[in-house]
Amino acid sequence: MPVYRYRAISNSGETQQGDAETHDAAAARQQLRQRGLMLLDLREASATPSLFAGFDTSRRRVNSRELADFASGLAALLAAGLPLDRALAAMGREDKRSPLAGVAAKLREAVRRGQPLAQAMEAHGALFSPMQRALVQAGETGGNLAACLQRMAEMAERRVATVEALRSALVYPACLLVMALLSLVFIATVVLPQFHPFFEDAGVAMPLPAEILLGSGDLLRDYYYLLLPLLAALVWTAFRAARHPELRLKRDRLLLRLPVVGPLLAVLEAERLCRLLATLLHQGVALPAAWRLTLEGLGNAAFSASLELVAGLIRRGGDLAGGLANSPYLPATAIDLVAIGEQSGQLAAMLLRAADLIDLDAKRRTQRLLALLSPIVTVLVGALVAAVIATVFTALLSLNQLAT
Template identity: 40%
Template sequence: MTLFRYRILSDGALARGEIEAASPQEAVLQLQKRGAMVLGLTPARGGRLLSIGAGGPALRRSELAEVMRELTSLLGAGQDLDAALRLAAEEAPSRRVAAVMRRVHDSVRSGSALAIAMQREPKSFPRLCIGLVRAGEAGGDLAGTLARLADLLERQRSLAANLQAAMIYPAVLLVAAGGSIVLLLTQVLPQFVPLFAENGVALPASTAFLLGLGQAVADYGIYALITLVALAILVNRLLQRPGARLVADRLFLRLPIIGSLAREVVAARFARTLGMLLINGVPLLAALSVTEDVLGNLAARTAVKAAAETAKTGHGMTRALAAAGLFPPRLLHLLRLGEETAQLGPLALRGADMLEERTRLGLQRLVALLVPAITILMGAAVAGIISSLLLAMLSLNDIAQ
């Protein structure tokens, strides 16, 4: 038998302790039989965090939303949970989805609750999903909970897709602009060097600078690219450390334009997740713990963790969130009002709606500014190169006359 330390979510509260078991899987099963959600499991004598999930393929976020919507439709049509899971596995769009749903179906048929069956597939079902399903089963409204969960997942996917789509065109334009300038410097300008050398033309300073720059790019560009890639790998590894990641995430959220937009995205995700958990009956401390996991920014996660510690003392969470300086004042006002009127869940969702709309408008304005800005800068750079070349050609013409 081996002694394991565990971290679980039980009856809406976080708990830690130790348990003896022959293997990590057996320890997890013992904790799940108590109705607990296993968050972490480590050997009592130290070591790395042990995997608590089943192997095999995992669901993508888009597939997870579709599965939740399918289960909602089947349960709403009068099917029981066993039949709904079986049909979801049979009608799955891919083998990967079918494999996951068959494992969930087998767990439910063996007597496990749906939340516990999903908990055995942590790569496919995040804590947010498991927490909502557990609350839905406890409240007797599983179909309604799954419908709201599907809406939440689709909103998150839509917001992420909008962010990615908004950045594609500026990124492509930036790459095209950079490639055009490099092509002019390394391929076009050098064609005129023999002409100038044969006629003994004294090149203007701007032309000489651009020719030198082009030669440097041609000679050392590949080494510079390799250095940048190596630097990116080094920075990525450095950011794996919590301290460095926390500093980087805080700095990112403080950037002038991008940082402001990122803060609204993080705040919208926080408010949407928290509100959805609360209106489905999840206690505040458990909801904050789950919400912390869905925030990708470590600075925001630290702020939410501090808010949870403040809420434990009965002083509310809004003061700690405001002290972090990361969340918009309007959202903080709504959350403070929600705490005072016992309407925290609905008001958090109202704040999420407001922030998501502001994010959408902010993205539109950002793209509207980026595209002409990149175009103007590209035009100015190309015009500068052509002007320098024309100055040298004029000097050559003066000598000919």
């Protein structure tokens, strides 16, 4: 009988890890749910680790936009009065080319067998995060599944809008960098080699900057078939290292310490923290479990680590605002609003208010950063091009002196 290693959250917000010996993964999920645990991760303990275990192929095939459309469409069908199984069937027929079409069909089969939708989503943990499954479970328990799915879609839409805005703003600087690098490669591999025979015939060395650039061009031209696999190996190693908890924690701490970029990342994480926690509390999830799910939904490990002690404080009956004050990354205004929410019994509403205020601050910081980025990149690219041109002209002047 196989053994499955799990990581789950209890109703009190504690993270539990252990092994479950059952017939299959579905039985393991059912066993954990009967114990009142919310599953975060489940994998067979005896499985041989794959070379690409750090890469989640399911997650790569489905982006946030598709998830947002799926949740929004399903919410609209449920709000229109369709039963859940018929709504899932309609979502599966809507776009058969989408990977979520097959997922919708499998969810429908599980629902028709009597499983709750949240439990059916556990089999597709790479697509649906623990926070999203908790929202669905809260919606099914409270009878407002359509509203919970709409909340899920709104959060995904917000994330998509932020990413698309950043991508649009980075197109021009990225194009500048690519063109500058291509120009540098062209000069190093095509232009400067034309001068090298003249210096060899004269028995004189080329100027040092030209020698360096020429050597780089020779390396690219003669050993490109080795450099490309080496580059691919470096990228693969970087992705694997990012999956390692300790290395990821060090990387995220370094990112938060960067000037300008670090404070912006902290503000974005603070906004996500307040919004996720407010959404879960608004749907009736208990504060200890909601807090743990919120930390699981954050992207920066260092930011999450600074708030790990808050879970124990909540379980002991302490106030959330006092625990948040120990983090160096949360704005004082957000902490004050959380304290007001706890005192007035409107914690979810105050968290949403704090998330909106932090979102405005994040947008201002992002606009300032992007406004600075274009001129900085332009100056750097101009300096690079000027240095390359100066190198070429130095070589030409040296040739002229040899001729005279």
